[in-house]
Amino acid sequence: MSSAPTTRRFEFVVPGFTIVGIDAVSENAARLELWDEFNDTIALDHSIGDLELQTADFWAHAARLDKLDGVELDDSLPVAEFHIADIMRVAAGYLGEGWTAIVGPWAASGALRSDDAPEFAYELTPVKSGLVLTHEPSGLRQALEGGDDLRALALGVAEIVREAAVNRRGTAA
Numbered sequence: 176m177s178s179a180p181t182t183r184r185f186e187f188v189v190p191g192f193t194i195v196g197i198d199a200v201s202e203n204a205a206r207l208e209l210w211d212e213f214n215d216t217i218a219l220d221h222s223i224g225d226l227e228l229q230t231a232d233f234w235a236h237a238a239r240l241d242k243l244d245g246v247e248l249d250d251s252l253p254v255a256e257f258h259i260a261d262i263m264r265v266a267a268g269y270l271g272e273g274w275t276a277i278v279g280p281w282a283a284s285g286a287l288r289s290d291d292a293p294e295f296a297y298e299l300t301p302v303k304s305g306l307v308l309t310h311e312p313s314g315l316r317q318a319l320e321g322g323d324d325l326r327a328l329a330l331g332v333a334e335i336v337r338e339a340a341v342n343r344r345g346t347a348a
Contacts (some may be wrong), residue, residue, distance in 0.1 A: 186242035194241065202240060257325045259306070260285040263341055265329035270336060287336060297336055308335055315339055 185205035186196045186275035238246060263276040263285030270287070277286040279300075287297045297310045299319065306319040306328070319331050 184242070184244050185240060188241045228281060259283055259301065261325060262306075262328045262332060263287055263299055265325060266332035266336070269329060269333035287332070289340075290342075297332070297339075299332060308332055310339060312334075315345060 180200040182198050182200055184196060184198055185202055186194055187205070187209055188194060193299060195209060197205040197208050199208060238312055242248065259277065260278040260283075265275040267274040270289075273290040275288050275290065279285055279298075284298065284300045286299070296312075297305055297308055297315075299308050301307075304318070306335075307316060308319055309316045315335075318337055319328060319335075322328075
């Protein structure tokens with residue numbers, strides 16, 4: 176007879192310094208529930224003095240584990256060799272002069288903009304299955320391949336951007 180897995184209490188700090196507590200059998204299970212339940216914008220009806228709070232954006236993918244079973248963790252940030260913003264910085268370098276990388280909140284997202292064509296604004300964001308590069312004006316939404324290799328991911332972004340620019344303008348970016 177096997178026993179049921181032990182449930183533990185995982186508390187995450189989500190950007191905006193919101194604390195979210197989830198009971199789960201593992202950190203991975205807690206993160207999946209956090210993503211499913213809280214990765215959204217919620218309406219608020221709250222005031223602090225003269226400040227009126229109307230909405231809050233939850234960036235579940237950027238949450239850091241703060242407490243486990245009520246015990247505060249000293250250094251709970253995940254070990255990462257690079258962040259999404261780093262991918263965009265390297266991609267801007269591959270694209271050459273005139274391209275700028277923009278860092279999103281907690282480096283958990285990033286964007287690319289062209290000095291010559293501001294309408295070429297590309298955003299890289301995490302989704303449950305990996306990373307997606309989007310360009311709202313053209314409707315581009317493409318999954319990014321490259322695993323966990325910074326150069327491969329950045330080169331993939333640069334190639335997608337170049338191809339989209341060629342398709343839109345009929346000339347090289």
